[in-house]
Amino acid sequence: MKPKGFNPHARWDRHIPQGGAPQDSGLVNERIEVLALFRQAKIYPRLFIWRDKIYRIRRLNYNWQERRGRELINFFSVDTGSDLYQISFNNETSGWRIDKII
């Protein structure tokens, strides 16, 4: 008999609290201003302003989403030419954040 299909929603890590201090030294978690293009249900960030400095996005490396309750967070790995950053857009609050320097 064919086994039942994989269920990606049977998440094992959803409730598991991450113990201890995060080892990721690049964590930032600050609000930023972003110029982005919203086209055909997709988001293309073009530049962001962080601590009064403008960062032009040369390349969008990857993007993914996470649902947290009613909030849908869109994550982006972006390349400014000199550094890589993870920024995110919250559909519920329409707010942008810089999560970390990758």
Added chain:
Amino acid sequence: MILHIDMDAFFASIEQAVNPRLKNKPLIVGSRNNKMHTVVCAASYEAKALGIDSGMPTKEAFALCPHLEFVPADQTKYIWTSEQIFGVIKESGFTAFYSSIDEFQLDIKEAADPAGIASRIREDINRSFGITASIGIAKNCLLAKLASKLRKPDGLFLIDEDNIKKALAETPAARLCGIGPRTQEALSALGVKTCLDLYSQTPQLLERVFGANGLNLYAGLHSNETLPEDNHADNRPKSIGHSYSFPRASENTGFINAWIRLLSEMVARRLRAHDLTARTVHLWLNGPQIGGFSAQKTFQEPSQDASELYARTLRIMAKIGQKHPKIRALGVTASSLETPKYPALFREAKRREELIRSLDKINGRFGEDTIFPSQIMLTRKIR
């Protein structure tokens, strides 16, 4: 014909797409933040070339390659990507099957150009996500999976009537899915070394040596398989369970109980999401003194309340007979599942149900870990 789509070093490839500086470098994805106290849950092909593979303790991996790149696993990213890839595969219009987070199957029936279909899927995945997949094509799932392994990474291999004997003759039987060390030993005793040797055996012989599994193996190799049209028709689970391994063994009762509580919460939340209750609770523990301990108990009253499941699990745990056993890994599973039959009778039970409904609503609105029993905080605080 079946297409088996297997993502190449899935988690590691996604991390390399997120951070292109990691491309072409030996990289491991660890299941936890602490890079020296976890296990490899994925390795890039550059790391695999150094003898590093999934399941290896990271300490060993770093001993093999001190300059190894390390990234902690981010399941959200992998699950989202996996679902998107499944969406791309379904767009082909054929019956698709979600095998695991990084494996998918497609029943292309008697389509004229299987290799063309597979090439288009590989290109679509690569264009959309910047990662590669290997695809095997064969008359059944077992051979298609084998075919996908034979041209990894970023490969495409079709096993048909013209090349099946050659392909199987060149492949050791151990590469076939489901052939573990014990089966391999038994096959060696029969003189079976290659997949072709195995393919040539009669069903009677395989049944005599391996029982019903032998017959399944024969059918798996020889059948012309089709996938069910709707493999999610009966989506109701038979059991729901969660487990966790600690970075190191602990005998701290508060810490262990907090983890049992957390796993019970996770199980109960999923029971309620499916509108199911459970009569049977199963607990398994693993530790240096107790080895593998596993016990279950069926209760008269079904429940979907986490605190009740937790209390039942603790009653099972009392069977160990040791006061403070060292525990390395543990799991809680609920089974004998049924839909709730009767509404709560007594006021206290009704209030409890209302409370749980409210908590689920809050977590559904603000995210799963918004409100939870304070005991769960102990999973972070102590070891």
